[in-house]
C-alpha cells in the first residue's frame with residue numbers, strides 16, 4: 694500500500710462509494726427511474742422496472758437505453774430521477790476529516806448528474822473538498838464502463854493516469870481505469886451486478902470502508 698502515498702490524483706465514484714450502499718440512497722434514485730419510465734412509456738411499474746434493468750445491464754445506464762430506444766430527453770430524465778430527498782442521510786465527519794488530509798487533487802467521476810453530485814456531497818458535508826466533478830453530461834451520455842468517459846476525464850482535468858487512483862463499488866468499472874494506467878480500488882459489497890467481477894486482475898486493492906482506507910494512507914504519508 695506504500696505505493697499509494699505517491700498518488701497525485703484521487704478519483705472517487707459517487708453512488709455507493711462516497712456513501713455506503715447500505716444507506717439505500719440509490720434505491721431512491723432507482724424508484725424515480727421506474728416512475729419516470731412508467732409515465733413516459735405508459736407501462737405499469739413492474740414492466741417499467743424490467744425495462745429499466747434491461748437497459749442498465751445492456752447499455753451501462755438506464756439512461757443510455759432510454760436515449761437509444763425511446764428517444765427521451767436526457768436532461769429531463771436526469772432532473773427527474775435525481776430529485777430525491779436525502780435529508781435523513783447523516784454527515785460523514787470521518788470521511789471529511791480524511792479527505793481534508795489528502796492534499797493532492799480530488800475528483801468525483803459519476804454516471805449521474807452534477808446536481809446529484811451537489812445534493813449528495815452537500816448532505817455528507819464534503820461539498821467543498823473536491824477539485825472537480827465529471828458527470829454523465831461531460832461524457833456526452835456515454836457511461837462507465839465504456840472507455841470514452843475515462844479518456845475524457847483524464848483530458849478534462851489533465852490527469853496523469855500513472856499517478857491516479859480510482860475508487861469504485863462496481864468492480865467492472867475499474868477495468869478501463871487499470872488499462873489506462875490507474876491504480877484501482879474496489880469497495881467490497883455483495884450486490885450481484887457490482888461484485889460479479891471482483892476477482893478480476895485489474896483490481897489492485899479491495900477495501901471494506903472508504904474513510905478507514907483513506908485514514909491508513911494518510912497515516913502512511915505522515916510517517
Ligand SMILES: [Mg+2]
Pocket residue numbers: 706707708709710861862863
Ligand atoms: Mg457507484
